Amino acid sequence: MTAASQLQSAPILGVNSLVKRYDNHTVVNDVSFHIEAGETYGLLGPNGAGKTTIISMVAGLIPADSGSVELMGAVMTPTSTRVKGHIGLVPQELAIYPDLTAKENLMFFGRLQGLGGKELRQRTDLVLNLIGLGDRAREQTKKFSGGMKRRLNIGIGLLHRPTLLILDEPTVGVDPQSRNSILESVETLASEGMAVLYTTHYMEEAERLCDRIAIIDQGRIQAEGTRNQLVELTGGVDRIDLRGTGSTSNAATALRQLPGVQQVDSGPSNLLLTVHNGPGLLAPIVAEAGGAGMALTSVEIVRPDLESVFLHLTGKALRD
Amino acid sequence: MRGLRTMVSNDLRLRIRDRSVFIFSLLVPLALMGVLNLSFGGGGTDSVDLQPAVVVASSENSGQLGEALLEALDTLPMMDVTVTRVAADEVSGETRDTGAELGLILPEGFTTAVTSGEASTVQVIEGDVASIETNVLISVVDGVLQQFAAGTVTATAGGMAGLPEDELTGLAQRTAAGPAALTLSEGQASAEQLSLSGSLVAGQTGLFLLFTVGFGVLGLLAEREGGTLTRLRSAPVAPGTIIWAKALVGFILGVVASSILLTVGSLLFDVSFGSPAVVGLLILAVAAAATSLTFVVAKLVRSAEQANVAQSILAMVLGVAGGAFFPLQTSGIVATLMDFNPISAFIRGLGITSGGGGVADVAVPLAIMLGFAVLATVISRLLPDRGARL
Structure with a gap:
């Protein structure tokens, strides 16, 4: 739980009645939530619950069939070029180039985000140290362990200091040590005021990281609230x-x-x-x-x- | 523009680091050019040294024109020919027994028949071992006989016009034995023909261009499978930037690889394609056509593997049909369709430039290639996406 989450502020992200269907099958059904500055919001649900589809719409990768996504007051769609600059996306599957070094990966995606020159170099060095890859910066990532690749995957997402960091199951397939390192990184970012949207099917990760949690199943939000509020739903026994x-x-x-x-x-x-x-x-x-x-x-x-x-x-x- | 530039430079770096583009776009085609030249091009030269040949001939009572024919063979400038005269019934056996390249029987009254416009048959007998020399000799005989035939036509026409017989004979002999009034001079530009080595270099360049441009757009499918496409699509770049970046990468690789192949091929196989500027235009146009084709492929496939297979099939079909390995002789609708093959147009354009043609001379091949590019791009926009999600 972060101190920043206690602050009352305008929502960074507003998700309003999102619906997404594929071949007459509704995979996201009337989903609404909001995230405030400095808040870590979790989408907790089993595989296939619709978490990644929600994130894809929030990140502007796919259009919603109905409903809307608003980021910093602006509507997000797949063509919202400017709005996408506020988002740092960490996809569930690794999104790095194995033939590039860790530093080259960071600098390429940093340039795509509009960074350049001295700022890009400084941010790259800073992030490399944050994710613990400072001493492996010039190695091709195909030589990295799974955990190192995962950390780099996250580092790319936060390189440009996004307003909203979206992490889609970032610890899947990660060894316990790297997993803990990733969770610590997310806690640090949240404590610095970054809004985080975190999807997971690991209950303990949601409990540890998230200020508020939406429990999602079959494309619907079944319940939403703080950990204690959700536990109360069971009768508190x-x-x-x-x-x-x-x-x-x-x-x-x-x-x-x-x-x-x-x-x-x-x-x-x-x-x-x-x-x-x-x-x-x-x-x-x-x-x-x-x-x-x-x-x-x-x-x-x-x-x-x-x-x-x-x-x-x-x-x-x-x-x- | 910044996003486009960043993606293009990153892709080019990946392709260079990957090294496969060097292998499949430069080394393999150069090696293939070398092998094909050794196999079909006589080790890099288009000329063949003809060996001395023997003609066994019978010309008893064939007259002045029969002797003229044998003299024409005896004095051929391109090869050393020995004419052995025997009786008519000995020609066949003597040709077989001596291993002569050709036997020739000129009938009695041959000259009279020609000058009076009557039919006459000259019999040729190929040697047991048919060789290129035999074919050359038969061609020479055929050529001389055709000139004689012109004399026959002249005599016939004179007779129909009512000329006296003595004038007809003189006229026919002058026509048959004299120099041809019309000659055919083969020019390079007008014939749009490359030498054998030139055809192979141009053809292989066109063929492998179709593979090379695939490194661009088909790389997009690899990005999707590698997971990076999601991150690219979440970046704040204008819609369409990703696909245009990939197309530009394919185009650049195609232009660079084709330029290198034509340059190195020219040096290795002693071929000249003419003005570098006009050749450059042809390369740009054929690269545009090839790149547009990859848009269509990308729309029709679901995976990078499928894309590679489809690209290979299209490259081989267009390459072979366009004359990448050897010229195809076609006619009718097929020939018309072949004319719209960009590889065919590219090779034809290079044939024109190698004969000294300029920009105006290659306007038609250029228009065909650019038209193909526009058409394929439009078709790709209309095709439904089968899963590549571009």
Whole structure:
């Protein structure tokens, strides 16, 4: 969560009732959201949910069948040349030239964005250092690891200091170390005031980076809000998983009488409790179960997360 | 313009770094020119040294014109001919036994027949080993006989006009034995003919131009498959910049490669194509035509692989039909269609410039190539996109 996100300002991006159809199949259906300056906005959904199609319309790659995209107050379409200069796009698939060096890649795309001369050289050096490729600047990128290519892919997107940085699944296929580096870079950019539109199907990335999140499935936004607002949609309950030996049926009966416990489901060697404020109730629950003859071997509190929210909203797991 | 310039310079850098353009646009065609010249061009020279030949002939009682024919063979300036005279019934056997290049039987009364306008048959017998010398000798005999035939026509015409017989004979003999009143002089420009080596250099240049320009527009498909097209399309450049940049790259590569091939080919195979400025115009026009064709290809395919296959097929069809390997003899509608082949027009234009033709002389080939470019571009705009998403 960034401090900048707390500021009230005019939206950088306004997406209004976007619709996109292919062969009578609606892949984006009445999608609306906005992003303010310094805000990181996440589109969270499984593969095929419509995230990339939304981004393609926002970046002016394809036209919308209906609805509109406004960037800095100007309408974005595939022919909006000037407006495109405000956007830094990091496509899901690598968009770099393997026969060029990292520096040549950056300078080529920088020139296309209108940079030149001393400014271009300075920005190139700065970005190379930011993405940790300063010492590999003059190597052809075909010799790079997957993580290095991913970092360069992001670096190209932010070279010209865009008002809105669009990242489409930037960590797919990346090793954990490079993934963490990418996430840190996004956090740094957001803290510096850049608006970020981030798509992912990794729940933990959305939770870590995004000020607000839209949960999207089958082309529709199912819910939108901060992480906590979304979790509230599940009822704000925790789950406590008790495992042990002895009389689980007696323990279940006793725990159902305990204030704050909403539901107890019995398994062969465990009990699954649905409770309000799991951490606060943990001590009486352990005592009650022990008193009823259940010898506990493990206790786990499962707090609701975006995975739970997605499951709650769509009836299926995020990675289905 | 800045975006266009940036894309073009980047593409040219990629093509140069890739090196495939050097291999497929320069080395391969030069190697092919060399092989084809060795195979068909006599090692780079168009002349053939004729070997001495023997003609076994019978000319008993054939008269003055029969002797004139044998003397014409005996004194050929281009080859050393020995005429051996034998009886008519021995010509065939003697030709076979001695390995002579040609046997020749002139009938009795040959001169009388010619001068009186009557039919007469001269029999030629090819040697067992037919050679280029045999063909040359037959051609010479045929040429002399045709001149004699003119005498026959003269005598016939004189008879129909009512001339006395003694005047008719004299007139026919003068016509048959005298120098031809009309001669055919072969000029290079008027015939639009290149030498064999020149045809191969021009043809291979035209053929490989069709492959070379493909490095431009078809590179666009490779960008799509490589993911960079998305980033290019999100850049703040005017619509159409990407496609024009690719076309310009193909055009530039085509012009440069063709210029190098014609220059190096000229030096290696001792060919002159005439005025560099006019040849330059022809190169620009054929490169424009070839580039426009790649627009059509790009619209019809779904992937870079399909594009390469389609480009290769089109290049071979247009190249072969245009005379990249050897001239095709056609007539009627096919010949008319062939005239609109830009490669054919390019080679024809080079034939004209090699004979000293200027800009006005190559106006028709230039118009054909530029017309082809316009037509192909218009067609490409009308064709639906099959998936390349240009």
